[in-house]
Amino acid sequence: MDIRGIDHIEFYVGDAQQAAFYFCRAVGFGLLGQGGPETGLTGQRSLLLGQADIRMVLTSGLTAEHPASRYVQRHGDGIAVVALEVDDAAGAYAELLERGATPVTPPTTVTGAHAEVVTAEVEGFGDVVHRLVQRRGDRREFLSGGIEALPSAGEADKPLADEADKLLAEIDHLAVCVPPGQLDATVRRYREVFGFGEIFTERIEVDGQSMNSTVVQSPSQRVTLVLLEPDTSRRPGQIDAFLDRHTGAGVQHLGLRTDDIVTAVETLGSRGVRFAGTPGSYYDTLEDRVGPVDAPLDRLRDLGVLVDRDHGGQLLQIFTESMHVRRTLFLELIERRGARTFGSGNIKALYEAKERELAAAAAGSQGVAG
Known part of the structure; x- marks a missing residue:
């Protein structure tokens, strides 16, 4: 079984058109295709979006019984399908079942005018499934069971995502929160069933909070999952909050790689995307922690872009605020400059910088009062 990469992800959302408006107008995706009852999609409306090598499907249920409707009622808007590109979907499905995977949908073939797509599904984590996707022929024909390409997206002389920004290049990783006590079992399942390897493990402790993290990755290095588990013996933190609100x-977040994070953040910010704030004092000792940074520090400070490093080099990253009512799923923009994993220094550095900022503000107040 050869898992080549992430073919696409599918969001289950309350309103596909509203979600598409945000991703297209604010994040720069192009609308590539659509489908519904008129194209053979029973009880649902789906929109296909793309930007560079990223493909996203937004699906809303049209009846209360549709799986998308039930998912949204339980979890709110979120990623319900992580589709994996494989050479042989039927063979991969059979092999995964032999290794202990739980079946969801057996292999199904969809044939279009210029392409054929074979899909099958197995359980992943929580209520998220993995769809195995095998493509033959014209890869611009998405053919996810009734999604028809828009006329402009199907012309041979145009790229599939011709209306998109191309500020974002590909899906870098997905960060997954699992309930306490389930991290080891989840890591073991991806190692033994899916053939992933462990590339990074750490325990993070900040201000009385603690969480464990393990990063698993496919042999192709094109599918990366950051698995997070809270430590319930410590003070509740953001992972606990996600598990509670998401049920x-x-x-938790979708990491999107960019080749120019400064331009991407400036552009998305001008369209209304809100990013998590960073204290200015974070940058006072930045190069002491990570070494010289080949980017204007004043621009990084203005935008709130974080910098970290691993043994391979540096990475620049920033998180958006959640655009969902439950404050669950959000996005991460990441630019890799040699780094292959994820530095943990940002979490500790941010906390310490915030403490210095608060201490300085308190000292200033006392001076004024005196």
């Missing part, structure tokens, strides 16, 4: 395991 169980799920994707």
